[in-house]
Amino acid sequence: MGSVKAELLRLWKWPATWVLIGVWLVMTLTFGYVFNYLALNGGTNTRGQSQQQLISAMQPENVGAAVVRGLPMFGGAIILVLAALAIGSGYGWGTWKTTLTAGPRRVSAMAGTLGALGIIVVLLVALTFVVNLGASITVASLEGWDWSLPGVDVWKPIVASLLIAAMWTGFGVFLGVITKGPALAVGLGLMWAIVTENLLRGVGSLLGPVESLTKVLPGGSAGNLAGAVGGSGAPGVLNDLSGTTAALFLVGYIVVFVGTATLLKVRRDLV
Template structure:
């Protein structure tokens, strides 16, 4: 346990001083604000349309930008775009250690491999939790400003709804981060692991779901893919219509999505530890 705690603290120190960690985190905060609030508010204020909001009437657009709607819109982009950024972070965290040769030093002179990897996974979990809390705080702040400007109710969302949204956000982003860690361990390098992860998130799953729309037997597989589970969990939090957010689905119910995502997190973490312990450090 002491080795795990020490590894977690060391990994947190490394991540905190690593510019490559802050880039995807900042990118997701900015993208979240742009797609959830900026585009919708411009559409609402000008009476025009955008691809992100063309099917929603003005009153629905405004309702989605108020503080009470934060639990519903908070996770809408995490299933695809936020997940892709966190997969990059997970892949870089593990893959760069192979590229720099630091894992060789850690595994031969430091704590046991399982302790070092557990510390890395716990450090990334802390990063994910911090990001989710930060995005929630930013969303609530921006939504409150919009409510005041438009003379609407600035009442905060119900505590249970907000907690559910926060837990869902941690689970969605945590799943993609753990998947990135596994891909980084498989590829043992940052460039290949990032490329493979992005191809899967942005291309392969969407193509498979497109094939499933034509060939029903394929849906047996596509209905239980990581992106399907993440998108379905995000979709289960939404009760408004007219939204075309990429990656948000209504294929699985919320309970099934949670079980699948938790299973993917466990499988990715255990698979990473098993893989690294079985392979040579070179």
């Protein structure tokens, strides 16, 4: 618990944490509500959505879907960057040496960082839900729509959001440990989340085995889980796997990423 508190304090006072959270909240509001609202009120709807689809996407009762649909690609990339920076910066600044020399064992230190990142991710998903709910209520009130608050089924997209965010966090931690630095970890993570998997999907239209593989890759599994809980209509959201299958793949990735990162952190030299 001491390690968790120490890491939380570090991340809380770290400007990068707040910058990334702010960027994500601006993105989710812009793509989830601002653009849709402008398209609904005389703008050009380039995504081919009908008026009813735009209204449904901005309704307060559908806020759970609004939260989860942004996480397979852009939201996941931001969470991955935060995790990679949190782990990799300790190597780049040399703070891991100081911490482990004067403080806890490696496993305890790693658990502290993972615990702190887990708390921040939960808070981020909760904050995203609250901000999206406020935006949807504002839009519905301005337009005079009949609206209602989300029902009990909202737990499905929220749990899916947490699982997707946990997978991207584990991926960022893994890259931070593998590369022993923040810059390369962030670069590799962004390239994978935004570029590589999309290119593989393009190749998959020509090669069947590649197409099957893309469905179960980290981004593909996240996109399929988002699609299974109603998060369609955003880049990276897919409908190729059942929600249960996608969730199992995500759990597997979390175990592999976190387990491998922890093992390497314990066994390898810090230099």
